[in-house]
Structures are given as structure tokens and as C-alpha cells.
Amino acid sequence: MNDLQINISIDPSFYCKDPESSALGKKIMQVGIEMIHELGYEAFTFKKLGVQINSNESSIYRYFESKHSFLVYLVNWYWSWIECKLVFATINIHSAEERLEKSIQILTEEIKEDNEITFINEVLLNKIIISESSKAYHTIDVDKENEKGYYKTYKRVVQRVCDFVLEVNPKFEYPHMLISTIIEGAHHQKYFSKHLPSLTDVEEGKNSIVEFFLKLTKSVLR
Template sequence: MERLFHSVRITINDKLYVKDPESSNLGKRIVEESILMINDIGFESFTFRKLGQKIGSNESSIYRYFENKHKLLLYLASWYWGWLEYQLVFATNSIPDPNTKLERAIEIMTQATEIDLAFTHINEILLNKIVINEYSKSYLTKEVDQENKEGYFVIYKRLVNRMRLMINEVNADYPYSASLASTIIEGALHQYFLMDHFSSLTSCNKTTTPTEYFKHLAFNTLNIKNNG
């Protein structure tokens, strides 16, 4: 797959950075190592000072790329959702049957992440873990409405909307398509978190995947015989 998409770039709202991190080597290292570090020590303990030390650069240089770590998190999350959106569109585009299409969409949105060799400086598996553990913190803030207006969440919203449309195609009379779409996308993150930390609160494990659960949930609530 990677060969086809060497030239694909995820486009991110330019208000999320001061200087585009894709435009320089240092910028890419900031992104690359911040993913490792946030994953390692958690977003709360992560600081630009520590990141600077790790990449042998200066704190003040990192501030020339990102205003603060909150924006860096929004950037990383946007990249992740943009990347997922790309896969979603690519995988479902050519499927004419709405049921099969939705089924494939749910798979894309709820499956365990795999590495994409097209982006060498981004570890998608770790980024997925960051999204599971930290994404909520990016919008559970007092500034969410302002930041939403600024367009910091457009990719995520577009992605949920794509899911919603596919749900509508399966059952146009279903009155909760937006809620079901957001439940699947946000719920998948939550189920993965529970698998790691609160196993008694989920039915998912190595043999029963979140994908299976959400497929069953979606097709039954849409009154369609479950494909999965």
C-alpha cells in the first residue's frame, strides 16, 4: 500500500502550529519524538524542556513550531484522524453496497492500528495509543467552543460525519445516525482503554474484538442482519 501513497500528505489546520513541522528536519523530529515521549511518560508529565533535552535541541526552538503542548496534542490528533479518514475513504470508496460499505467502515474505525510505512517519522501504533489515552483532554477544556470555531476539530468532525452518512445509506429512517457514528468512533477508543486498564468493564479481549462488538451493535440497531 505504501508505494502508492508516497506523495500523500495529511493536511492540518495551520493555526495549530507556528511553523509547519513538516517543513524541516527539526520539525519532524519534534513530532516523531513527542509521540514517543507522550506515550512513554504521559501528556501531563511531558514538557517541551524534556523533549528538547531528548532530541538535543532547545526548548525555545520547539516553541517556534508549537505555541504550547496543547496545540501539539491537537496537531497530533488531527494528523491521526486525517490519516484514518484517508484510510476510510480509500477502503470504502469503491464499495457500492451500503451494508458492506458500513461494515468496512466500522472495521477501519475500530480495528487495531497498523504501521503505515508511507510516514517514516510517525509511529501510527503509538499515535493511536496517544489518541486513546489523551484525545479527550484536547476537547474537555473551557476553550473548546473557541477552538472549535477556529477549526481545530474539523478533521474529526468530518470523519464522524462520513460515518453518519454511511449509516444513513444503510437505513435512512434511523433517527440517531450522528449519535451512532460518534458512539462508534469515541466508543472504540474507550473499549481499547478498558481492555488495557479495566478489563471487567468490557467484553472485548484478544478473541472478541471491539470491531466485532461495534459491528453487531450497529447492524442490530439498524435492524439489519449482522454481517459480522
């Protein structure tokens, strides 16, 4: 994947003006990610971001209609990127078991390096997804936003891996539950291991989270 110029295309419904279409737009994404990571979603504001990038609050509003929709945009960008990784990592694998295994690894492993293919720091973005993404759908307007397609990239990723599950075991009754539980569960475990370690069994230097979810999957599909 490292030599590949991937183009993560984001549905226009997620923005007012495409942030990838201008230098300012890219700066908004880049520094926006850094600031949400640093301040947390609640304390982050477009005003502060404007100061940081020597631009203006009102200019940022021309790209995203609200702080919430900026988060939703980032979440969709992230899942598009993960989808890309999934597709390329599984395309040449012929065994269904291995394809599923590889997918679960991608969904649960720590993202350690910013490959710099894109202008986005994926390590930071991943951390935001872990600690803030649930705020994108834990809102009173979920149903309305779901209708507008706000969560479709995430759903597509789940469905994709779900298909691999059914290839391994066509009779398994809970493929969607399994995959969405693994994805959310891995995020929780990573967050807990950093902040509430007594809720996990993560050992230093070990890839406990990947191992746990792989073991879980294998045993339940057997």
C-alpha cells in the same frame, strides 16, 4: 494503500511553523509522540523533548504555540490519516452495507503496524489518541477552540461515516450519535481492556471490540 505516497495536509491554523517542513519539525513530532506515549500528556514537557532531540525548548515553541496545541495538532493529524484510510478503503465498494461495515472496522480495529509510509509511528499515535485525545476537547476553552476549527477533522470523519449510515437506513434518526458513540466507545474499550478489564468482555485472540460495534450497528439499523 501501501504503494501510495499519501500527503496528509494539515491546516496551517494548527501550527506556527509547519513541522513537516523541516528535519527539526519532524523530529519534534516523531519523538514528541514517543514521549507522550511514555510519560503521559501531563508529565510530558517541551523542555524534556528538547533534551531528547538535542534541541531547545525555545525552538519547539516556534513550531507549536503550546503543549495543548501540539496535542490538538497530533489529534488532527491522526484523523486526517484515518480519513485517508476510510476514503481508500471504501472507494471501490458498491454496497452501502459493506461500505459502512468496512468503515466501522477501520474505526474500531486495533492499529497494529506502522506502515512507514509517513515518518510517524501510527501505532503509538493511535495509543496516544486512545488515552490522551479526550484532553484535547475536555477543556474550559472548548467553545473558543471549536470556533477556531480545532475539532474539524474529527467532525469531518464522523460526518463521512454518518453519510454511509444514512445510505443504509435513510430513516435512522441518530446517525451522528451512533458514529461518535462507536468511535469514542471503541477507544474506551481498548483502554479499559488494558487497564480496567472488568469494564469489558474482551477475550484474548478475539476481535471482540470490532465484533461488538458491528453487531450493535447492524441490529440498531435493522
